[in-house]
Amino acid sequence: MGLPSVIVLPLLIVVAAGVYYIYNEILHFMSKSLVRNKVVVITDAVSGVGTECARLFHKGGARLILCGTGWDKLESLYDSLTTDADPRETFAPKLVILDFSDMDSMEDVIAEVVDCYGCVDVLICNSSMKLKAPVQSISLEQDRNIMDVNYFGPSTLAKGVLPMMISRRSGHIVLVNSIQGRLAVPFRSSYAASKHAAQAFFDCLRAEVEEYGIIVSTISHTFINASEPPPVEEPVPKPNPVAEFIARQLTHGVRPSVLANEIMQTVNRKRKEVLLVHPIPRVALHLRSLFPPFLFAVLAAGVKDSVLAEQMQ
Structure with missing residues (x-):
């Protein structure tokens, strides 16, 4: 006797959920085994994303080289990783002082x-x-500094390890970039320019080193949301509908743990390009290619709106 049709759909949902859970558990287990014994360098390891990455790769048995601008935070991260860690399953990280502003x-x-x-x-x-900041308020020194940290630093470090990877005919270089490396937003001129430059460099690098078995990946994400946005205490003028919708999207970011997990998956699955963004930036990317005047008009209207301007400045 067959099952009543009324319970078939719920049963299928439960089975599908079970299969999805098992699939994710298998991927999680494989992600750890794939990085075991690999030498992994993480720049700015003391940031929220860097720390989450360090924890994931350390648990996976990678040989970590953690880079940061100061000893205190690096040593604190070292202690948090090695305390109660099983020396048979993990390696003690090595620490390196790295400051991209000092080229x-x-x-x-x-x-x-x-x-x-x-x-x-x-x-x-x-x-x-x-x-x-508005374009006219940014000094040449600030422009140069942000280009050092966001472009010249990563590109120089990649060039430094590249000969070794070429000789071994293996390696993986991951650029944790920003969606603003592909989509410029007002009041982010220097930042967006540096991210565009980095995106272009690593796109070129990907094509040049593919014959050597080297993978180059770029991860474009929205801003890092490490804490909940503060509540609005004072009433604000109601913006126009388009600006209000964009402003709402700007209050959402990606959690460090989510981005770190995406980085781990990118390394394991050898993905070449990843977009970790909400629907609005995805749509904006298509508008930038297909209907640029419309996108420019929307951005200009948003800048004129007082509420959106306050959030972006």
């Missing part, structure tokens, strides 16, 4: 990174400097 030190830093294990399997370029 003169890059040659020595690259040599130190390479000397840690003699090779680099995965390079995760996670460092980023943000700047929100």
Whole structure:
């Protein structure tokens, strides 16, 4: 006797949910085994995303080289990773001082990174400097500084480990970029320019090194949302509907843990390009290609709106 039709759909939903859960558990288990013994370099490891990445890769048995601008935070991260860790399953991380704003030190830093294990399997370029201001208020020194941190630093570090990867005919370079590397937003001129430059560099690099078995990945995400937005205490003027909708989207970001997990999956599955954004930026990317005048008009209207302007400045 067959099952009543009224319970067939719920049963299928339960079965599908069970299969999906098992599939995710298998992927999670495989993600750990795939990075075991791999030499993984993480820049700005003391940031929210960097710390979450360090935890994931450390638990997976990777040989970590953690980079940061100061010893105190690096040593604190080291202690949090090694405390109660099983030495049979994990490796104690190596620490390297790296400051992309000091480009003169890059040659020595690259040599130190390479000397840690003699090779680099995965390079995760996670460092980023943000700047929100009107174009006319940004100095040339600020422009240069943000280009050093967001473009010249990651590209120089990638060039430094590249000869070793080419000789071994293997390696993976991951650029943790921003959606603003593909879509410029008002009041982010220097930031967007640096991210566009980094996107272009790593896109070119991907094509040039594919013949050597080297994978180059870019992850474009919205802003990192490490905390809940503060409540609005004072009443604000009601914006126009288009600006209000865009402003609502700007209050949503990606959690560090979510982005770190995406980085792990990108390394394991050898993805070349990942978009970790909400629907609005995706639509805007298509508008930028197909109907640029419309997108420009929407952005200009948003800047004129007082509420949206306050959120972006």
